[in-house]
Structures are given as structure tokens and as C-alpha cells.
Amino acid sequence: MQVNEHKPLIVAFCCNWCSYAGADLAGNNRLNYPADVKIIRVPCSCRVNPMFVLRAFQRGADGVIICGCHPGDCHYTSGNYYTRRRMAALFSMLDFLGIERERTRLEWVSAAEGAKFAATMNDFVEKVTALGENKRLEDLRCKR
Amino acid sequence: MLKCSLDKINSVFEEIAKTAKLYIPADDKDGSAVYKQWENGIEWSSSLNTVRSPKDFFLPQMENLMEFKTEGKNIEVIDNRCETEDFVIFGVRACDVKSFEVLDRVFLSEPVDSYYASRREKGVIVSTACSKPSETCFCKTFGISPEEPEGDVTTWKTEDEIFFKANTSKGEALLEKLSAYTEECDETVVTEQKEKISAIMAKLPLKDLKTDAFGGGKTEEFFNNPVWEELSGSCLGCGTCTFVCPTCQCYDIKDFNTGKGVIRFRCWDSCMYSEFTKMAHGNNRITQKERFRQRFMHKLVYYPENNDGMFSCVGCGRCLSKCPISMNIVKVMKKIGDVDA
């Protein structure tokens, strides 16, 4: 079987209150998800500025996923509702510019959903791996 | 003088491209002209000039100067300069050819800028006379001849022919290579075209614009003129004029951390930007008035003071057509110098 040379780099922005704890739970339960997922903890998913997403791609990420509390469960009451609008607009714009839509994703993962976290990451990594290297939002200076 | 039928121009380009990278003005998708590397299928634009000036060839908008690798407390400086390959820029207008001289005086003066010098040595400039100048042209104001531009080779283009004249040894070497496509001829047609161009130049709206009021040593005369306030009042503070200008040469040096090392690069900067002179503890050009004044004083007074009276404007007219609010050096010269044109 041909081994796929390229191992994608995934940046996952996880909200401190739900998704980060969800990732922890996934670890505690020994659930596997690829080590290529680099988690960045943020106080709330709405802390994620669209610039963060682009910067992650610039610095070599092949996929960016943002995880937050389920709608209605935000620790700060409404942060993730804003996230939802912002990311819908941003992802749609990236798609408009021809950047593969599978490279970006927003998911709601609660602190109790370790299994969902692992499954989400596995699925996301698989999709991004299928796309191959990020060529459309890359900065060659960071690639060498 | 040599000539060649325009039918054969693509063969000429092909011949040049065999030994050097060839750049010609070609039409972009939106109809404006841009310098493109020639390859089969790229046609010489009939536009008067390119939107961006050809200063890019010698002073690119952005270039890496060096790299650093850091490890712990140690730094390694990596000098990865390499010699430029030979290249030819074809169809450069008289104004732009002159702009290289303006840049030379900055970058080739001691200490010589090796990045610029390398490209300048390897580049061959083929100029083309302007048979159809625009209303925004005012190169004559600066003593430039659109009838017979400078450059390593001067060319004149008619309906069906192109005429060549070498001005330097670099130019002669280039024409030598083209001998299979060219034939000797007299100067009748070219002289005729030159006369035609002179007649057109005399009809241009800016034909009477003069530089007499400006030059070195006039700082005191103009610096505190209250008119700067009015002129700069509408300036948006964008960098369009400086970036399309063939003689604007100010640059910034910045570091970019790639995660694997640091690239120190140079990029164009604009005196119109608010942070151009900003230091940790202050800025000596606080409002747009001072920044605006700096740009025009530099072109009309400071530069000539340091360069034997040569102005740092070549009258290409790019800022006239590209400024978002149509404020430009002509309006400044007329107002400040009270030059009636």
C-alpha cells in the first residue's frame, strides 16, 4: 500500500470551558486521535479572531478547527453565538476565494464529550489528509 | 541605425529571450499594461505605459536581504545573495529610463547597495520613443526627450517597422545578436517621427510647466508656505503615488520570523504613511501636512540639493492618473511655485 507522505498539521482552537476539557476527557479515556492536532486553548471560541485562522494557515497549518461549547452552554452566555456568525461568514469567504472548505470547521464539543472530540478530530484529520497539503493559503517563507 | 519589420518582432523577442530573461509591456486582463516575462503568445502592448513603473526590476517591492538562524543565545548570519541573471527590459519610455538615473544616484553612491548594483549591471534597457503621449505627460519639464529616449538601445516604432540605435556597448552587443533580423537604414523615418513627437509635445496641456521656481537651496522659501495645509488637506495618506512613482525609493527593512529562522527583508515604504518616521518616543512628522510636504520637498528641493540640481521627478504622470483624489505633483508645483502653465 502506498503510504501517504504528507502528514497534515491541524490547529484546533478549543474553548477553555468545554472543548478543552473534552479533549482532556478523550485523553483520560485513552481515546485515540492523531498527534498532528495541535490544540490552542482559548478562553472562549469567540476569542478566535479571523486573523488567528489565517495566521495558522500561514504558519503551515493544513486545517483549522474551532471547538466551543454547545449553543446555549457558553460560559460567557453568548460567546459561541457570535462565533457561529463570525465563522460562518469567514468560512464562506474562504470558500469564495477558492480555498477548500474542508480545511476549516466549527464544532461544538462539551466537557463530557470526549468521544465526540476524538471522533471529530479523526474525521477532520482524515478529510484534510485527503486534501493534501495546504497550497492555497500558504506562505512559502514558512515552508522551508 | 537598424530597422526590422514589426512582423518579425516576435522573432526578435525570441532571439533575445534565448540568452536573457526578456520583459515587455503586455496587456493584462483588465486592459492595463504590465511588464511580463516574454514567452510565445505574449504580445507587446500598445498602451503608452505600464501602471507600475519598471523600478521593480532594480528595486523590487520586496526582497530578502539575508537570513538569520538562531540557536540558544547564538546567531548565524546567512548571506544568501546571488548574482542576478542577465535580463532585458524592452519598451521602456523616456521618463522611466531617466528614473533609473535618479535611483542610481541613491543606490550606487557610497556605500553601494550591492543588491541594486547587481541587478543594474545585469539589466539591459531598451527604450522606445513615445509616439502617442498622454495629457498627463510632462517629461519635457525635466528636460527629458520622449523623441529620443536614453537607454542601452533606443527604438522607434512606426505602423509596420521598428528602428534600433545602440547607445552603449551593452546595447551594441544586444543588437549584434539581432543582426539576422535587422538591416541597416538611414534616419529619414526616425527623424520624421521625432518631429511628429515634438509637435505633439507642444500641444500637451502641461507643456508650459516649469521647474525654475524649484531646486536645491529653496528649503526656506517653501517649507513654511501655508499652502501645504490646503494642498495636503485632501490627502488620504495612502501610498499609491509613492508606489507607482518610478523615482520614489524609500524603503523599510523588517524581520519576518518564519518559525524556522528569521528573514530580514526590504520593502518599499511610503513617506505618506503615518508611521514612516515614528520612533519609540515620538514622531517628527505628526500630521499628513508634514508627510505630504516631505514627499514634494524631497522631489523638488532636497533631492536636487544633493544631486547637482537633478529633480527626483521624471514627469511620467502616473501619480496624476492614479491618485484616488487627484492630488499630484503638478498641482503642487503650480500652487507652491506659483508657476503659471
Next chain:
Amino acid sequence: MQKITQNQLIEKAASLLSDGTVNAVLGWSRGEFGYDVTPKMFKTEEDLKENFVWNDFCGVNFSKYLVSKTDRFDGKILVFLKPCDTYSFNQLLTEHRFEREKVYAVGIPCEGMVDVIKLKAVTGEGISEIKEDGENLLVTTIYEDAPVKVAFKDVLLERCINCKSKKHVAYDELMGDEGEVIESKRFDEVAKIEAMTPDERFAFWQNELSRCIRCNACRDACPACTCEKCVFDNPQSGVENKAPANSFEEKMFHIIRAYHVAGRCTDCGECSRVCPQNIPLHLLNRKFIKDINEFYGEYQAGAEVGSRAPLVDYTTEDLEPGEVFDRRDIDA
């Protein structure tokens, strides 16, 4: 082909200036070739009579100027606003960017403004004079003996071809007749790009955005871009950059700029008008406007003062980002 004449505007300005209603007039001043008008603060009647112009080339949106002009001027400023300018005017008021009391706004009807590049594509170089003649422009060039006749409708700016409204949404006084909001086709181009394959879209934007020279004209002319310090100018922001590099920096700049004005952009079209490289930047903004309309309901920034921009608002039933694509795929 403006319905209101230059003299009417000069008279209006002069009378408001002389009766003390205003202390200065923000208007357009005469250039060298008829088409190169420059914004200027007029303070005297003589200056107005000598230099004030109103013609088919007065495209500049004055709303943005009000931010800096009212800040530095003690007194009241008369500003002439075309219908599209009034939207920006309202939007800036919504964001408290200038003091309403310092401005006397006069709404003036606009029949569309001319794109000099389009005009020159017809007439060629060497324009020495431009005259209006009914529905045509008579352009004299140094190369032709007779003036070239150009149909006004053929050389309009893109934003005027797709004019969204002839209605003034803000003014102290209106000159001429009030217009209507227009059913424009302004989203057609966006829809056309949406219908392309991702590869085609990428190629399209790669070609357009790679021409960017990062002159910042789009940002500095934009009435929605009024940050005191732009992130791209701020060395402390970590994303400061002033040069296109590897096609990334310019993409980042335009995505973030469009994003930052999303929901606040009134679609005045200044960004595309001022771009020296003719990049259709308005399409990025229109994409956001179109998305917002589709996802969260019709919204026109600047239509009324104080309205809440969609991206700083939410409902609990909003679409998920993933559903955005699902929905579009079904539509297609």
C-alpha cells in the same frame, strides 16, 4: 449628465456660507484635465466661484473626510452628499465617528459617475477637454480634430452601473427630487463567482489579488475603515505588513479588511474606484453583504442610524457554518 448644475451648488454653498449657517464647504475643486477633481475645503465665496466643480467625475465619497475635517475644524461644515454617500454618512454616525452638529448635509441627486479608465479606453490618450452634451460626453483630445462622442451610460463606474439606491437616507436639506432604492443587479457578479468551481475561484482571485501593491488606497479611502491605527500598521499587532509577499500577505490583508468592514460596509464602491491596479475589491465586500442577507436577513448598512450590524448580533437559531455550504449546494 447630472441633473443638478454646478451653478446651483455654488449658489447654495455661497448663500449658506454668507448667512453664517456654515463656516466651510467641503466640495470638489477643479483639476487640470476636466476629470481630475480634488476634494477641498472652501472658505470663501470667491474660491467657490473660481474653483468649485460639480460634474460627472465627482466620485469621491465625502463621508470619510468628515471624520478628520470635523475633528480639526471649529465650526460647521457644509457637505454635499450623493445618495450612496449618505449611507456611509449614517454608518459613521452609528459608529460615533463625527459630531452630527458640526455638519450641514445637503443631499444632491446623482446620475452616476464616469470611470476615467473606461472613458480613456474609448477616446484614447490626450484628453484636453470634456463637455456634456445631452446623454453624451464630448471629449476633445489632442489627437483628433473633432471631439469624440461617448455615451455617458457606457463609461459609468461599476458601482454606478449597479447603483443600489438613488434615495438619500440622511440630509439636512435636499436639492432636486428624492430618488428610490433600486433593485440592482449588484450581486450577479458575486453569484457568478460562487457558481465557479473552487479551482476557478482560486485562479480568479489569485490573479486579481496578486496584482495588489499594498498601497492601502482601498483602506484609506474606505469610509468604514476609520480605525485610529490599523492592525496592519501596528508593529505591536504581530500582523503588521506593508508589502505583498508570496501572495499570502496581500490575501490576508484583503480578507481581513473585507471582514473587518463586513456588516458595516455600505457598498459605496470607493475601494474599487481608487484601486490603482483595478482589483474588483467590491466583490469581496458584496460577498459578505450577500451572505449576511441570505443567512441573517436583509441588511443594508447605513440605511438608518443606530442599526445593529449583523456580525455583532446573533439569534439562537442561526445557521451553522457547515450548513451554509449544504444550503448552497442544494440551491445549486
Next chain:
Amino acid sequence: MSNREETLIPKVGVITDVRIDTPDIKTFRVVTPDGKKAFDHRPGQCAMLSVPGVGEAMFSITSSPTNEEYMEFSIKKCGCVTDWLHQAEVGQQITIRGPYGNPFPVDDVFAGKNLLFIAGGVGLAPLRSVINYCRHYRDRYGDIDIVYGSRSKDDLLDYNEIIEEWSTDAGVNVHLTIDNPQDGWDGHVGFVPSYVKELGFDTNKTAVLCGPPIMIKFTLEGLCELGFDKTQIYTTLELRMKCGVGKCGRCNVGAKYVCKDGPVFRCDELDELPDEY
């Protein structure tokens, strides 16, 4: 291409000593990795120091050219590069290029003259180079007076050197002042410009001024009141620089580039420049 000279490409320098001078000024000793001086300089000249990834900035060389072993830079914490340098430890490498600018005319104009140095705050840094140069060649110059003031005693730069070396030299008079009274300070209290007037110097001196713009302005006025001519007074300017060689186009005042034509200016030369510094 590496055979071409390029001034923009710096050398590596090592910080071999960090001296804490005041709460916000540190003095860094810099040599090349093989322990030598990076290059020779003249008093008053500057060097570009940089921290890759942070930035590059111009600093005056505070050590005297007569010091053959190393260079010193007194740096006040006020921006990105200086913040970073203040956190640096001994052994840290940085980059250095130079020397840039015109030096003080120590060998011609200053020779045989009585000298008056007036500095405020970190403005002593460029003067220290000249002062120590003149002390080294003591017989070439007449009397040396040094007026130095700072906000407080703790803010006086090179305090130990001033007390232990400068004050003890024959023919060198040091006059220190601080802005406000302070415990443990029995010297003069007051701003530099007024102190200069109080001291009432004879005009048979060449004066060198360096400090914050406001101090320079008033001290200059004071000296003129005492009867000094502007041709007797030298000062230095500081503006934002990127290249250091008059090409990047931002440090000009009128037609003069501070990096190339300065930073040392005679005060009558400054009068001819437009007021934009």
C-alpha cells in the same frame, strides 16, 4: 556575489557584560564572537544593533575609540528592540553594523580648546565617548567642564565612573544636578538649562549638548544669553532610521540625512535646516 561589500549585512556581536546603570538604562559591552572589537569608530558615531526577529535600531557608541577591546552602548528601555535587549543576558549574541554618521570634530575644531559638555539623562551616552577620548588625550585639550543632570540620583548614568574617574582628573570639572531634592543628595538641584546659567561659563569654550529636545532648546538659549555663539555649540540629532547610509529616506531634516550628514551638527547648521526634528 559574496565578494561584494554590503553594509546592510551585519556582523555577529556578543554581549559580554551588562551593567545596570539606572532603573531604565543598561550599558552593554559588545565584542565579536572571537573577542575583538567589531570595528573602529570615532567619538559620536553610531552603530546599528539588531535582534533578529525583533528589529534593528541605531545607538550611539558610548565607549571611547581609545578603548581597543570592546564597544559599549548605554541603552534606555523605550521600544521593541530596547525592551528585548534589557532582558538579554551575558553571552547573548546580537548583530552589529556600522560605524555610521559623522563624529565630533575632536581632532581639528576641538583641539586646543576648552570644552564644555552638557548632557541630560541618557544624553550622556554619546558624550561619554568624546569625554573619555578627550581625557585620554588630555594634553590636546584645555579645561573640560561637564554639566550633567538627570531626574534623580538613581537616574544618573555612569555615576561611578563620573565620581571616581572624571571628577578626580586634573582640569576636569564635573557639575552634577538632579531635578528634585532627594535624600542622600547634597549636590545641586534644578534643571540643566538653569544650572548652566547659574554656573555662568566663560565663552572661551566649545560646548557640546546632548539630551532631550526640550533640554537642548533651553540650554541653547541659555548659552546664547551667556554670550556663546552658535558656531561654538555642537549637538546631536536622533530620528528614525532603517539603513544608516542615507538611502532609506526617512531621517532627513530638509536636505540633510541625520544618519549620513549627522548625527553631530553645529547649532548654526541646525538653524539652516527646517524645523522638523
